[in-house]
Amino acid sequence: MLPAVRPARLTVTGFQGMPLSDEVRSLYRFGIFELEAYTGELRRNGVKLKLQDQPYQVLLKLLEQAGQTVTREQLRSTLWPADTFVDFETGLNTTIRRLRETLGDSAENPAFIETVPKRGYRFIAPVTPPYSEPESVVDKTGPGRRVRLSTVGAFLILALLSAGFGLRHWSAAASLPARVLEFAQLTSDGQAKQGRLVSDGSRIYFSEILPVGQILAQVSAKGGETTTIPTAVSNPRPADISPDGTELLILSGGSSKDEEAHGSTLWILPVAGGSARPVGNVLATDALWGERAETIVYCNGHNVYVVNRDGSNPRNLLTVSGHVQSLRWSPNRQVLRFTAATRDMGGTSSIWEASSNGAGLREVVPGLSGSAVCCGAWLAGSDDFLFQWTRAGRTDLWELPGNRSILHPSPIRLTAGPMNLSEPTASGAPNEAFVVGSIPRAELVKYVPQEAQLVPYLSGISAEGVEASRDGQWLAYTLFPEGTLWRSNLAGTERVQLSFPPMRAFLPRWSPDGKQIAFMGTTAGDHWTTYMIPAEGGVARQMIPGNDETADATWMPDNKSIVFGPWKGGESRGIKVLDLNTNQVSPLPGATEIWSPRTSPDGRYIAALSQQDSKMMLFDARTQKWEELCAHYTGYPNWSRDSQFLYFQDWNRGSEYPSRVVRIRIPDRKLETERI
Structure with missing residues (x-):
């Protein structure tokens, strides 16, 4: 089996070795x-x-x-x-x-x-280095942001260890840009964290990811030891805390695709201890306390509802075209903001707002193709709104100024790496918030069936998208998160760097003759297309004519054509075939709403994903027909060398995290679980 990527635990430190606990200047x-x-x-x-x-x-x-x-x-x-x-x-x-x-x-x-x-x-020019300035320099720099960081982990698809942070800033004049100046770490328990941070100003509540599932945890807003909040609710994650700070709204279960579609059970948990009580039969994807905690506002699907705290008298507040998530109240609880996301291939997300009675619905941060905005929060006592924006593989904090004299204020970017920063939430103090940050790293591993375990491969380098050449002599992979393309032998030596910034590469694929490598690439950060580069090194050239965003190039065994699909954030649709001799592109029959193709080594089949629900589909080149192999939410299909098995990730396991690896035996279509 080819090497895989698994979660890697890190010691989170500041950039260039600076501890996050330091006040960074x-x-x-x-x-x-x-x-x-x-x-x-x-x-x-x-x-x-x-x-x-x-x-x-x-x-x-x-x-x-x-x-x-x-x-x-x-x-x-x-x-x-x-x-x-x-x-x-x-x-x-x-x-x-x-x-x-x-x-x-x-x-x-x-x-x-x-x-x-x-x-x-x-x-040769004069330089003023850090730590050489008097304290008054901070004030002289004008308006800006001071950030205090706390370690709260979060696993992403490549296994990220995250750090949660507190962010402090001073209100800026409209004519001057906001910027982050300082960071301080609040926790250091080394456990991964997931989802929203909830705070009453003195404590921060969050969900931790353990091997047995999720648990509810808390830490002082000033930092210190993380403690567990006992509850019988399975895989709890906090949604909101009551205005008086005595009760938590929590959701049961993880963040699986099934729960995203149908919602999770909503509970009320006393902060001081005691049993959680369900909110009737409510199923929600997010929830907030209403005024005086007598009602609850929650979302499910395209709708936002209001219900009494015992689950009675549910009524619809508003309906939008996208799927609603990440509800947020303004400080005076007169305005409700939320994220509306489309889930089709190429979908986007945007931030909307409405009054507390559901009137005045309008979009405040539009969505852009290839990126996702989400999960904002107003700062206490301020009209300024912090939110996260994911683009080109990283997530940063942005601010939507609360200048009421401007009808449509433009968002301002606050951070630009090296950490991903997300899930901002107000701390309760003026001009202070907590956010989640992540330092992306991966560990390359391989599965040893005889030992039924994963072991580091190539010294556990931070790499992804590994593929071996057909002769089994060479590997191609991209370093994570740098996105540079490399080639090496199976021992990891004779390494050659094939691509250089500003090119970002992903998912390399060897040609059958081992002379070329096709890969997804972008030089602009948000426009992905397909390139080919000689395996010995040289100049990468765009393979697919035109300006469409393309991805997942996969070679046919005859070395004369490639099959490719649309990039998930692009406007192109369907799987197509490129003839490398004529440079002509033709559509694959019946594949208009399918993407992410992988050809079998013998050329008989093409595995791909359905656009709507990411189901595993199979195209038979002999019959020219498609069939559904697996109805689960799946991804990253890969063939065995003899074309007898198709391996892929299955995310349809409720709250279990990360996904499992399964395989289908092609002759009889039997689904088997790989015990990884």
């Missing part, structure tokens, strides 16, 4: 520029500039040793591991050129970066 100043080392943000006269990862790493290295020569070998070790086979000279020269272009600098007449012949480079 990682701002370098030089000339009209500022580099925020923690977030990787470069600003010129306060305006953010685009800075790619490798130029950023070089700039930070030069600033850390300002006035000293940084050798090319030092920069090489910073950018590439020791066993990396790459055209180092060209790669570094390109990185230095891009950095100089960003700074408006030149090699001939340098103002910032001086070339030291035959040795390296030196940063």
Whole structure:
């Protein structure tokens, strides 16, 4: 079996080894520029500039040793591991050129970066490093955000260990941009956390992920030891706390696709201890206390309802076209905001609001293709609204200013990495909130059937999308979260980097003859298409003609054509076939509402996913017909080398997390569970 990706536990530390518990002031100043080392943000006269990862790493290295020569070998070790086979000279020269272009600098007449012949480079401009400024500098920088971080873990599909944070900021004048200045860690129990954070100002409540399932936990808003809240409710997750802080609304169960569609049981749990009481027969995907906690507002499907706290007298408050989630009250409880999401392939999410009686429904943050907005919260005593925006594989915090003099205020981005930040919730104190942050890492493992366990593979590198060549001699994979494409032998040596920023690569696929690698790629961050690159290295070229977003290229055994589908965030529909000799594209019969194809090694079948419910489908090339293999919510199909088995992930297991790996025996269509 090919190597897989499993959850990896990490010790969460700040960027460049700085502990998150420190009050981070990682701002370098030089000339009209500022580099925020923690977030990787470069600003010129306060305006953010685009800075790619490798130029950023070089700039930070030069600033850390300002006035000293940084050798090319030092920069090489910073950018590439020791066993990396790459055209180092060209790669570094390109990185230095891009950095100089960003700074408006030149090699001939340098103002910032001086070339030291035959040795390296030196940063020659005066630099004000972090921690060298008096405390008053924070006030002199003008409006901004101070962030206090707390460790609350969260597992994503590639197993992310997350850290939960408290975020403190000072209200900004409308003409000045908001920005994050400081971070502080609040918890350090090392357990993964999931879903919403709920706070009464003195405590933070959340759900932790353990091997036996989810539990309800709490921690002081000032940080400290995490404690468990006992309850007989299975897999509890908090939704809201009553205005007087005595009762929690909790949902039973995880976040499976079945529960997203039909809702989970809603309960009332006393904070001081005692048995949870169900709210009648209510099934909800999210819930909030109504005024004075006599009523409850909850959502399910396309509707928002109001019900008495005992579950009686349910009535519809409003209906929207999307699926409603992430309900939030304004501080005065007169406005209700929520996320409305579409679940079809290429779907988006947007943030809407209505008055407390359901009137005045309007969209406040529109959705964009290839991205998702979600899960906002008003700051206490403020009209400013924080929310998360996921795009190009990362999640950041944004703010929608509460300036009532502007009919449609524009959102302002607050963070830009290296951490994903999400699930903001007000702390109860003025201008303070808590958020969840994650540092993405993966561990590459392989399954050993004889031992029935997963063991690290290639030293457990942080990689994904691994595929072996047909002759079994080579591997292709992408590093996570960097998104660079690599090739190595089965032992992980003879490594060659095939793609470089700004290209992000995903899901490489070997050609049958082992000479080419097809992969999904993007250089713009949100427009994915299919590329092909020589396995020995070279220039990647776009395979599919036109401007459609495409994905999941899979080779036919004759090496003369590929089958591909639409990118999930794009507008294209259906699975198509590209003839590599004529460059002509033709649709696959009956595949208009299907995506994510995988051809079997013998060319007889094509496995794919249905657009609507992500069911596993099978196309028979002989009969030219489709059949449903599995009605579960599935993903990432992969064939055995003899085409007798189809492996895939199954997310239809209630609250169990992560997903299980199953396989279907093709001759008799029998579903079997892989014991991983």
